[in-house]
Amino acid sequence: MSKQMSESVLEFEDVTIQYSTAKGALTAVSNVSFELGLNEYLGLVGESGCGKSTMAKAIIGALDSNGRVTSGKIRYKGKELQDMTEEEYNEEIRWKEIAWIPQNAMESLDPLQKISTQAVKIGKVHTDFPEDEILDRFRHLFDIVGLPESRITDYPHEFSGGMQQRAIIALALFLRPSLIIADEPTTALDVIMQDQVLKYLDGIKEESETSMVMITHDISLVFETCDKIALMHSGQVVESGGVREVYYEPRHPYTILLQRAFPDHRYPDQELSKIEGHPPETIGEVDYCSFADRCPWAIEECHAQEPPASPVNKQQNKDIAHNVSCVRMDEIRELADLESAAPRGGSGGK
Numbered sequence: 001m002s003k004q005m006s007e008s009v010l011e012f013e014d015v016t017i018q019y020s021t022a023k024g025a026l027t028a029v030s031n032v033s034f035e036l037g038l039n040e041y042l043g044l045v046g047e048s049g050c051g052k053s054t055m056a057k058a059i060i061g062a063l064d065s066n067g068r069v070t071s072g073k074i075r076y077k078g079k080e081l082q083d084m085t086e087e088e089y090n091e092e093i094r095w096k097e098i099a100w101i102p103q104n105a106m107e108s109l110d111p112l113q114k115i116s117t118q119a120v121k122i123g124k125v126h127t128d129f130p131e132d133e134i135l136d137r138f139r140h141l142f143d144i145v146g147l148p149e150s151r152i153t154d155y156p157h158e159f160s161g162g163m164q165q166r167a168i169i170a171l172a173l174f175l176r177p178s179l180i181i182a183d184e185p186t187t188a189l190d191v192i193m194q195d196q197v198l199k200y201l202d203g204i205k206e207e208s209e210t211s212m213v214m215i216t217h218d219i220s221l222v223f224e225t226c227d228k229i230a231l232m233h234s235g236q237v238v239e240s241g242g243v244r245e246v247y248y249e250p251r252h253p254y255t256i257l258l259q260r261a262f263p264d265h266r267y268p269d270q271e272l273s274k275i276e277g278h279p280p281e282t283i284g285e286v287d288y289c290s291f292a293d294r295c296p297w298a299i300e301e302c303h304a305q306e307p308p309a310s311p312v313n314k315q316q317n318k319d320i321a322h323n324v325s326c327v328r329m330d331e332i333r334e335l336a337d338l339e340s341a342a343p344r345g346g347s348g349g350k
């Protein structure tokens with residue numbers, strides 16, 4: 001992505017992450033590069049098994065014990081994260097710099113402790129604030145995420161699923177982290193709650209200078225809430241760029257097909273299609289396009305090399321670079337007959 005942005009908060013430079021398994025080294029993330037600037041929201045999209053959570057876990061210092069960043073650098077505000085020990089990470093990064101909103105709030109809430117007690121614990125580890133000041137700040141955050149301030153002393157089970165998710169957002173915001181990693185933050189919620197939580201996530205931008213990586217399999221959610229998008233397939237980022245441009249000018253077959261597979265509330269009559277097959281598990285080095293076996297437009301070359309991420313318009317000097325890894329990127333719109341199949345009109349994305 002862009003090298004021209006003002007301040008880099010998160011940077012992946014040619015990152016490969018592998019898990020050691022009985023079958024060999026499973027490559028969950030393959031040569032991924034991107035940059036996220038201050039106050040930017042990036043949507044990381046892909047089907048199950050594409051490597052999204054692995055990337056998130058690498059950022060929050062929580063890779064499974066058999067997982068390792070085998071090459072490349074992950075930088076947070078210039079500081080390399082990939083070799084930090086858990087102690088260093090807890091001390092310097094967790095909560096106060098990078099916070100995590102998991103898929104299911106109960107994963108990070110302690111069911112046996114009042115929410116306020118959990119906030120005080122985090123506050124005491126990372127700040128010098130007295131307890132009443134910590135609680136004051138937490139009440140204010142409850143207000144921001146739309147929960148009654150009086151309920152900070154509730155136990156997690158006393159909240160509905162949507163309220164729990166908002167409580168975890170309040171906890172995530174508590175130490176004013178610069179970066180929030182939100183893993184399917186609304187998946188466990190009903191539609192009304194999803195809307196509310198998304199509204200609050202959107203509102204965070206106005207409240208503070210926060211960047212976010214939002215992980216989801218729902219491409220339309222990203223078009224509604226994020227500035228940038230990166231599409232992953234079997235560990236490879238196949239297309240990345242500003243949401244508006246990727247929405248209107250997708251250049252990778254996976255993006256095009258994924259876009260057709262999800263309902264878009266602006267085009268309720270659009271017929272949905274299905275992408276055949278599943279993202280393959282990749283063992284060892286991935287030196288081919290991982291989507292080739294599922295791609296209706298694949299040619300021999302696609303199986304023989306990993307296409308490099310190339311800019312869509314080489315001349316254009318854009319704020320957000322639009323990069324695509326497909327040997328047929330220049331002809332794909334024609335091949336996919338996009339003019340007849342894609343949604344038209346309106347001002348989509350952000």
Ligand SMILES: Nc1ncnc2c1ncn2[C@@H]1O[C@H](COP(=O)(O)OP(=O)(O)OP(=O)(O)O)[C@@H](O)[C@H]1O
Binds near residue numbers: 027052281
């Ligand atoms: N601890 C592990 N050991 C071995 N393989 C793993 C491990 N964790 C994940 N994987 C594999 O790594 C690949 C990427 O998984 P990951 O969970 O990152 O995908 P994902 O896109 O987040 O999927 P989901 O949307 O289902 O959470 C998959 O093939 C998965 O089976």
